[in-house]
Amino acid sequence: MNLAARAADALRAGFVLTGALLLFACGSTSNPNAGNPCPTLIPAPGADSIVLFGPGGHDAKDVIIGGKFYSASATCTREPVGVAVNTEIELYAERANLLVKDTVFPFFVALIDPQEHVLVQESYQVPIEFHPGESYRRTYAEKITIHLPVRNRAAATNYAVVIGFQLTPDQIAFNRARVAR
Numbered sequence: 001m002n003l004a005a006r007a008a009d010a011l012r013a014g015f016v017l018t019g020a021l022l023l024f025a026c027g028s029t030s031n032p033n034a035g036n037p038c039p040t041l042i043p044a045p046g047a048d049s050i051v052l053f054g055p056g057g058h059d060a061k062d063v064i065i066g067g068k069f070y071s072a073s074a075t076c077t078r079e080p081v082g083v084a085v086n087t088e089i090e091l092y093a094e095r096a097n098l099l100v101k102d103t104v105f106p107f108f109v110a111l112i113d114p115q116e117h118v119l120v121q122e123s124y125q126v127p128i129e130f131h132p133g134e135s136y137r138r139t140y141a142e143k144i145t146i147h148l149p150v151r152n153r154a155a156a157t158n159y160a161v162v163i164g165f166q167l168t169p170d171q172i173a174f175n176r177a178r179v180a181r
Contacts, residue, residue, distance in 0.1 A: 011050055036083055037156040038076035039111070039148065043069055044164025046175050060171040064100050067093040067128070070138055076156060082149040083156045085111075089144070089163060093128040094136040102129045104167035111146050114158040120146060123166060173176055 052065040070092040076083045089104060103127060110121040126141045148156055167175070 019150060036076040036078055036091060037154050038074055038083070039085055039156055039159035039161050041072055041074040041087065041161045041163070043072075044108075044110075046172065046179070047164030047167055049173060050165040050167060051174055052103060053170065061176065063096060063127075063174075065093060065095045065103050067091055067105050067162060067165070074161060075181050078145065078153065079149075081151070082147065083153055085146040085148055085156075086160055087144045087146070087163075089162060091126055091128070091141060092136065092138050093130075095130060098133060098135060102127065104128065107141070108164055108166055109144050109146065110162045110164075111148065112160040112162055153173040 005074050038135050049068040049083060050066065051063045053062040054064045055058075057063070068091070070090045072087065072089045073086045075086050076085050076167075078084075087109065089107075091107075093103070093105065095103075105126045106123060107126065108115075108121055111119045122143060122144070124144070126139065128139060130137055146161060148159060150156055150159075
């Protein structure tokens with residue numbers, strides 16, 4: 001078995017096993033100096049990881065690149081009306097073959113109200129640029145600020161900021177099958 005095939009097998013096996021190993025240190029943290037309440041930051045169920053398939057592929061043997069939210073945090077600052085939720089998101093990417101070029105991971109950030117309605121949702125693209133010979137990479141997404149216009153700033157804790165990858169039907173099926181194991 002050649003090196004590329006072994007790397008692809010290791011990557012496919014790794015995505016089944018590393019879900020528990022990769023940290024998702026998400027959570028709402030407030031700025032300790034300002035004492036500002038902040039929404040909870042959570043990964044979208046089933047959309048916290050992504051795989052990219054080779055041409056025509058749709059299952060584990062066809063995975064060429066995979067990614068996961070590695071960490072995410074939020075701090076809040078006061079605004080004249082409400083709070084600004086400042087998020088920092090870090091992604092982990094791994095490629096099965098060193099010949100696979102750089103890629104882009106699409107993801108979203110949404111603000112959810114206490115009744116679980118989406119108030120704001122924005123889509124983003126994070127370029128993943130591998131260095132020569134590098135099989136994995138951690139990279140920061142841009143810092144994203146969401147404005148939450150609440151009269152009572154303490155009510156900010158009743159809201160949530162949800163992050164997730166924009167997935168195709170095949171990617172959703174792959175993630176569901178992986179969780180079911």
